[in-house]
Amino acid sequence: MALNNVWVFAQVANGAPTSATLELLTKARSLSSSVTAFIAGDGNAAAAALGEYGATKVYAADTGKNLPGVAIASAMKAVIDGGETPDLVMFPQNYEGRDVMSRLSVKIDKTVITNNVDIVDSGNGVTVVTPIFGGNTLVSTTFTGAAPFLAAFRPKSFAAESAGGAAAAVTAVSVPDLGATGGAQVNAVHVEETTGPKLDEANIVVAGGRGLGEAPAYAMVDELATILKGAPGASRAIVDAGWVPYSYQVGQTGKVVKPNIYIAAGISGATQHMVGMKGSKNIIAINKDKEAPIFGVADLGIVGDVHKVLPKLIEALKGR
Amino acid sequence: MNVIVCVKQIPDPAAPGALDGATNTLKRDGKLILDDSDAYGVEMALQLVDKAGGGEVSLISMAPNGETAGLRTALAMGAAKGVLVSDPALQGSDALTTAKVLAAAVKKLGGADLIIGATESSDGYTGTVPEQMAELLGLPSVTFAKKVSVEGGVLKVDRQTEEGYDEVTCPMPALISVTAGVVEPRYPSFKGIMAAKSKPVEEVTASDLGVTPVGWAGAGQQITNVAQAEARQAGEIIEDDGESFAKIVGFLENLKAI
Ligand SMILES: Cc1cc2nc3c(=O)[nH]c(=O)nc-3n(C[C@H](O)[C@H](O)[C@H](O)COP(=O)(O)OP(=O)(O)OC[C@H]3O[C@@H](n4cnc5c(N)ncnc54)[C@H](O)[C@@H]3O)c2cc1C
Ligand SMILES: Nc1ncnc2c1ncn2[C@@H]1O[C@H](COP(=O)(O)O)[C@@H](O)[C@H]1O
Numbered sequence: 001m002a003l004n005n006v007w008v009f010a011q012v013a014n015g016a017p018t019s020a021t022l023e024l025l026t027k028a029r030s031l032s033s034s035v036t037a038f039i040a041g042d043g044n045a046a047a048a049a050l051g052e053y054g055a056t057k058v059y060a061a062d063t064g065k066n067l068p069g070v071a072i073a074s075a076m077k078a079v080i081d082g083g084e085t086p087d088l089v090m091f092p093q094n095y096e097g098r099d100v101m102s103r104l105s106v107k108i109d110k111t112v113i114t115n116n117v118d119i120v121d122s123g124n125g126v127t128v129v130t131p132i133f134g135g136n137t138l139v140s141t142t143f144t145g146a147a148p149f150l151a152a153f154r155p156k157s158f159a160a161e162s163a164g165g166a167a168a169a170v171t172a173v174s175v176p177d178l179g180a181t182g183g184a185q186v187n188a189v190h191v192e193e194t195t196g197p198k199l200d201e202a203n204i205v206v207a208g209g210r211g212l213g214e215a216p217a218y219a220m221v222d223e224l225a226t227i228l229k230g231a232p233g234a235s236r237a238i239v240d241a242g243w244v245p246y247s248y249q250v251g252q253t254g255k256v257v258k259p260n261i262y263i264a265a266g267i268s269g270a271t272q273h274m275v276g277m278k279g280s281k282n283i284i285a286i287n288k289d290k291e292a293p294i295f296g297v298a299d300l301g302i303v304g305d306v307h308k309v310l311p312k313l314i315e316a317l318k319g320r
Numbered sequence: 321m322n323v324i325v326c327v328k329q330i331p332d333p334a335a336p337g338a339l340d341g342a343t344n345t346l347k348r349d350g351k352l353i354l355d356d357s358d359a360y361g362v363e364m365a366l367q368l369v370d371k372a373g374g375g376e377v378s379l380i381s382m383a384p385n386g387e388t389a390g391l392r393t394a395l396a397m398g399a400a401k402g403v404l405v406s407d408p409a410l411q412g413s414d415a416l417t418t419a420k421v422l423a424a425a426v427k428k429l430g431g432a433d434l435i436i437g438a439t440e441s442s443d444g445y446t447g448t449v450p451e452q453m454a455e456l457l458g459l460p461s462v463t464f465a466k467k468v469s470v471e472g473g474v475l476k477v478d479r480q481t482e483e484g485y486d487e488v489t490c491p492m493p494a495l496i497s498v499t500a501g502v503v504e505p506r507y508p509s510f511k512g513i514m515a516a517k518s519k520p521v522e523e524v525t526a527s528d529l530g531v532t533p534v535g536w537a538g539a540g541q542q543i544t545n546v547a548q549a550e551a552r553q554a555g556e557i558i559e560d561d562g563e564s565f566a567k568i569v570g571f572l573e574n575l576k577a578i
Binding site: 013067069070073094095098099101102103105106107109110111112113114115125127131132133135136137138139140141142143144145179180181182183184185186187188189190191192203204228236239240241242245246247252253260261263278282283284290295296297298299300301302303304305308309312313316317320 | 414455
């Protein structure tokens, strides 16, 4: 089927669209000539960038203190009820994206297919591709029934490329009365301070796992990342243990990274970790267990103790 | 305070996953266990009810083959009772259908002050079911909760975000989804395990709950292909002899990273 009208749930951070948003817009414009970005907050600030990457129209909804999930989904539903007919709504596979698509799927009674890395419109069906078993197997699923189709994509599934488009036209839409569903209110926002490149944008990522033994040993990972002008990352095991904040987590439920170089120190390579870093160009792994699954994807694998290898490596690099 | 916890029963995650050759869905025919992700919700519920000084924790689960082993684990931790929705027709259900079934199970229990699910399940990880349930039940929700308390009848939640966390308040009744690590799940005691054997688990079908269509018929999607992804070329693996750091330095040099 022809996708005449594609919507993208767009997100902004510090006034600019997130990279996941630009990736989705790039893909959306290859699927359809009419691409609409749906955004929480001020659409005007982002209209130029959204237009540049392919959005022709922006719907902006002021969500106030509401969590964006229920508020944006309600605003989307109101626009659909007003007569607009999106064939496909694309979401980033992240916290906010998940909340919006879940609420919308119920409001319009449509299935939502999550965790995708690709989408194909064959002309007689729209098919999404989802990796399972740590990305070893790719499952293609075709939407049945009538549009709109709802699909969520993992970050970095598509390369963001500017189309050189003009600023998108912004239409403010209001959030309908949410009744009881709008009861949750955000009263304070806490942002963790970080220095250096962002984890999902860094050219080099140094990640640590439970093999470091104890929280203070993470300082080695931090130091190596700093020396290499990269970003420090982590497995979920040490995030859950409270050694580092969640924003460090790489994997299925954390960030997807595709740096030039990924160094995994004391990480076993669980499938949920691998889906977040397997796309790295070059992978170096240090693990004392030569059977660790991480070695299956490593370009250079060191079977050894992180407490012996990392200090020497840091020393050698410092001396340069 | 009464709390209902969603508990998914899943194949042992330590066992390698496999697809059913006929339907291309995850195999779920062996023994199922309590999803670790939901153990946090059960623990959170028990602690909140304990603090409130009254009320009980009930469980809801949907599983196609009448499995109760995972439910028994949660009952052994201290939950009072459970509803299991089990029906061969449920095979192949998508997340939305699952949410409809679980929302109907909530109604069957007469609702609750709080409904708890996990941020995502270990085997399906669509991560949409709890928020879909909230919408079906007309409830406010706070997803990705990493700290939860009740003060003056209002939920106070630290909600994890990509860059940090938000402080969120929410009136009850409400639904929350909790992240791993939010609390430390207790191990069932011997007494708890014995007591769990006689705790009530009511088994119902989807049609008992009035939810149709379910399974493949309700899914709005069809698996059309399964393929192997391109494998990464294996690289060089060496044993550390005290000098392996130099190998890494050389590798980084080659890539002009240093
Ligand atoms: C639904 C779900 C989602 C998940 N999402 C994620 C996710 O997003 N990201 C993620 O990372 N995980 C995720 N996980 C968890 C994942 O399954 C693993 O539990 C986790 O990745 C393991 O972390 P780890 O490798 O640090 O620890 P372990 O698996 O315990 O591995 C530690 C490794 O360190 C090695 N080691 C020990 N001592 C030393 C030493 N002195 N020197 C060198 N090596 C040593 C060991 O040989 C071992 O291989 C998820 C799990 C579930 C169920
Ligand atoms: N079949 C089920 N039975 C009980 N709870 C479920 C079921 N499926 C999903 N859930 C709940 O919803 C959460 C998210 O599931 P998922 O959408 O599969 O990632 C799970 O962790 C459970 O708390």
